[in-house]
Each structure stands twice: as C-alpha cells, then as structure tokens.
Amino acid sequence: MDIRCRKGLCKYNDKFVCKAKGVLVDECEVCSTFERDENKEVQDVTRNMFTEEPSYAPQRDSKALEIKCRADCLFNHNGLCVSNGITLNSIKEKPYCVSYLKK
Numbered sequence: 001m002d003i004r005c006r007k008g009l010c011k012y013n014d015k016f017v018c019k020a021k022g023v024l025v026d027e028c029e030v031c032s033t034f035e036r037d038e039n040k041e042v043q044d045v046t047r048n049m050f051t052e053e054p055s056y057a058p059q060r061d062s063k064a065l066e067i068k069c070r071a072d073c074l075f076n077h078n079g080l081c082v083s084n085g086i087t088l089n090s091i092k093e094k095p096y097c098v099s100y101l102k103k
Contacts, residue, residue, distance in 0.1 A: 001067070002059050002085035007095035011037035017057035018065065018088070025069045025081065031088050031095040074101040 005018045012020040012033065024032040067081035075083035086099040 001065070001083070003065065003067075003088075004085070005031075005088040005095065006090040007031070007034060007088055008090065009036050009038070009040055010095065011035045011040065013040075015055050015057040017059065019057075020065070022066045022068065025067065025071055025073075025086075025097045025100075027070045027072075029071045029073070029097045029100045031097065034095045071097070071100060072103055073097075074103050075099070 003018045003023070004016050005013050006016065007013055008016075010018075012018050012035065018033075020033050022033065026032045067086065068079055069076040069081045070079065073081075075081050075086075083099055086097055088095040089098045
C-alpha cells in the first residue's frame with residue numbers, strides 16, 4: 001500500500017511517508033494518529049516544484065502498517081482500510097484523508 005502524508009510536522013512523517021506502526025482515520029476523515037513535532041524541519045517542496053523532484057522515503061509494505069478506519073468510506077471494510085493507497089493532506093491543522101470516497 002502506498003501511504004503518502006503531506007503533514008510535514010507530524011513526528012511519524014519521514015519524507016512524505018508515514019512511519020507509524022498503525023494509523024486510525026476517524027469518523028471525520030482525519031488521521032487521529034497525527035502527533036505534532038515542533039522541532040521538525042518541513043521540506044519546502046513548493047519553492048522548486050517545477051525544477052526539482054521532492055525527496056520521498058521508500059514506500060512501505062502494507063503488512064507493516066495497519067490502517068484502521070471509522071469513516072463512512074467506500075474503502076472501509078469492517079474497520080480496516082482496503083484501499084491500495086491513501087494520501088493524508090496538510091490542509092489547515094488536521095491531516096485529512098484525501099483518498100476518502102463516500103459510500
């Protein structure tokens with residue numbers, strides 16, 4: 001499973017890849033696993049977005065990460081995410097699951 005996270009200030013974010021042991025997406029399509037790390041330096045990908053590719057960490061195997069989901073989403077199967085990949089966005093303060101599809 002490809003998991004991309006754009007929430008650069010999360011302590012589990014490693015070059016846009018989630019390194020948490022498990023992820024919980026709550027009823028509001030928000031990643032409840034998010035933990036803010038004020039000491040973390042966020043990679044600025046917008047400054048050179050047309051000249052340089054951002055640095056990404058290697059993709060994680062889906063067996064190494066359990067994604068629990070409480071959202072009313074097409075990919076929620078008995079509380080587990082069955083999508084082949086998810087992206088968590090950095091919109092405002094909360095990391096929203098932008099792979100969410102309403103049933």
